[in-house]
Amino acid sequence: MLLLSADFGGGCFERETHRAACLLQKLTPEKCPFKGFGLPLTAYHAYLPSALENQPILQTKNLRYSYPNQAEIRFPDLVCDRGAHLLIAGNSGSGKTTLLHLISGLLRVQSGEVRIAGTDLGKMSQGALDKFRGSHIGLVFQQPRFITALTAVDNVTAAQYFGTGKSNKAEAVALLEALGIAEKACKPTGQLSGGERQRLAIARALAAKPAVVMADEPTSALDDENADLVSKLLARQSAEYGAALVIVTHDNRLKAKFKNTVTL
Numbered sequence: 667m668l669l670l671s672a673d674f675g676g677g678c679f680e681r682e683t684h685r686a687a688c689l690l691q692k693l694t695p696e697k698c699p700f701k702g703f704g705l706p707l708t709a710y711h712a713y714l715p716s717a718l719e720n721q722p723i724l725q726t727k728n729l730r731y732s733y734p735n736q737a738e739i740r741f742p743d744l745v746c747d748r749g750a751h752l753l754i755a756g757n758s759g760s761g762k763t764t765l766l767h768l769i770s771g772l773l774r775v776q777s778g779e780v781r782i783a784g785t786d787l788g789k790m791s792q793g794a795l796d797k798f799r800g801s802h803i804g805l806v807f808q809q810p811r812f813i814t815a816l817t818a819v820d821n822v823t824a825a826q827y828f829g830t831g832k833s834n835k836a837e838a839v840a841l842l843e844a845l846g847i848a849e850k851a852c853k854p855t856g857q858l859s860g861g862e863r864q865r866l867a868i869a870r871a872l873a874a875k876p877a878v879v880m881a882d883e884p885t886s887a888l889d890d891e892n893a894d895l896v897s898k899l900l901a902r903q904s905a906e907y908g909a910a911l912v913i914v915t916h917d918n919r920l921k922a923k924f925k926n927t928v929t930l
């Protein structure tokens with residue numbers, strides 16, 4: 667890689683370029699070891715944006731996880747490109763939720779590597795990881811929990827705020843509209859049906875315009891009609907926002923709907 671040959675030691679880099687290059691290589695500037703082979707500064711500047719854009723949104727290598735006193739779970743290597751879909755199927759107990767929690771940074775990596783947009787989650791501090799998740803990843807849980815003191819739309823604006831530091835009610839309402847629950851915008855979340863809660867969970871996951879939406883069994887509690895609707899909404903809204911979509915599920919109804927499937 668071009669950046670590996672960069673001369674960081676000689677002070678020929680502007681600070682931003684150095685910082686971006688270190689970020690790309692997951693190193694703190696103090697630890698950056700690259701030396702020698704100086705290229706014109708413009709070469710690095712030209713390279714950096716495309717290097718960042720060309721990273722798959724999700725990539726795992728040799729990922730394993732052990733709960734205390736349990737056999738180690740080994741996961742197949744995953745790759746998901748930006749804006750693409752990946753369905754991870756598997757029976758109950760095969761490790762789907764564990765995998766989703768590892769790739770979203772809810773569980774710390776013990777062994778192997780998880781990269782989101784090129785960033786190695788295992789090398790981040792807990793605080794940095796939480797911040798990164800808020801701005802890059804939208805999570806949809808099987809049993810979504812909302813802030814019950816807030817209305818449906820304010821659960822979405824809260825997620826916008828947590829992810830981006832700003833909230834935009836008009837955008838939140840537009841998202842609810844796209845998901846067919848605009849009329850519930852001002853209702854407390856306790857008044858929503860199961861299918862409506864799942865759609866609100868999708869709206870919340872997309873609120874901060876993440877690069878990847880990750881969903882854990884988003885349809886398994888739903889009847890055929892709602893399962894079909896929710897999977898289509900997930901795919902359509904993720905595409906609209908340019909987000910990749912990673913679903914883990916044991917719901918065989920979904921397998922036929924997604925081309926890129928990995929089975930645990």
Ligand SMILES: Nc1ncnc2c1ncn2[C@@H]1O[C@H](COP(=O)(O)OP(=O)(O)O)[C@@H](O)[C@H]1O
Nearest residue numbers: 733734736756757758759760761762763764765
């Ligand atoms: N918090 C936990 N502590 C101990 N074992 C766990 C924990 N969570 C999951 N496991 C075990 O890890 C395995 C995989 O679980 P999980 O990732 O939830 O699978 P799936 O989502 O495919 O049903 C199971 O054997 C489960 O019992």
Ligand SMILES: [Mg+2]
Nearest residue numbers: 762763764883
């Ligand atoms: Mg599970």
